[in-house]
Amino acid sequence: MKTLRILAFVLVTLPALAHHGGGGTSTGGGQLTMAPDGLLSGKFEAELRVDWAAFHHLSDQRLNDAAAKGHMLHGVREDITYAVDASFGIIDQIMVGLTIPYHQTIDFREGDEDYMLGDPPVDLKDVNIRGFADVPVFVHITILRGAFKLGVRLGVEVPVGEWNQHAADGAYLETSHQPGSGSWDGFGGVAAGYGMDIWEINAALTGQINTKGVRDFKIGQHYRGSIGGSIVLTPKSFPVKISPTLDLALDWHGRDYEHGKGIEDASGFESFVAPGVRVVVGPVFAQLASPIQLTNRIPEHPNQKIRFVFSVGVTF
DSSP: OOHHHHHHIIIIIHHHHSOOSOSSSOOOOOSSSOOSOOOOTTOEEEEEEEEEEEEOOOOHHHHHHHHHTTOOOEEOSEEEEEEEEEEEEEETTEEEEEEEEEEEEEEEEEOOTTOOTTSOOOOOOOEEEEEEOOEEEEEEEEEEOSSEEEEEEEEEEEOOSOOOOBOTTSSBOOGGGSSOOSSOEEEEEEEEEEEOSSEEEEEEEEEEEOOBOGGGEEOOOEEEEEEEEEEOOSOTTSSEEEEEEEEEEEEEEOOOEETTEEOTTOOEEEEEEEEEEEEEETTEEEEEEOOEEEEEOOTTSOOEEEEEEEEEEEEO
């Protein structure tokens, strides 16, 4: 099952592909859509980010019934990523960056594999999973600046994350539930945008290709198409820039493989819309977005109840 790795991709890798506070020529754009232009030469940006999501409760009976039918449904109460993002403009056309994430899953539950339909109810124990996740490192190439913008980004997830978390019975959790994967995974994207002084709209295609990690487990591929924009509401002379933002995204998650065998219920689509706001005061910025799940066509992925993404950073 890949529930946590789906979440890890959304909460860790995608922010490495997304738009941060500024430092380039952009006035904005969506918060969760990759910006086409990177930082200008000599500019440095640091950001602290918290990504919190809560999910609808699944009863022990439902989880056990799903396990008895061979489905890998899991329950998660909350999922949180704390991250430090940093990027630097080497020249006007090339920016490099990385993300250092710490991942936490609260009240993770899975059905009893030995449960049979009609058996007495089995009480499931909660497991809290926490640890440093793999570190995305990337290079961004700005191809065009100006009113029309174009850029590409390539990166790799360095497998330094923890993968020794245990289930309630003391056994190792499956690799798909661990903060780290043990695999070297490549990610990248291409983005184009258009904007004037106070508004900007960007579109991006991003994705991640995973390799085999620990315990002969290979996480499925992940792809996203998104569009995001923003508009500055405050007057140009006002020292504080306040911009509503909006992102719309469609994600596709491929099937996981364990010992070379594809895992059922491990692929599908989900989509979300993310309204938010960005506040910029000189070199300091703060952002808040609330991605709202529109569809979830991944059978083993619990439905999202609410999610917030908050970040604060500085560019100099």
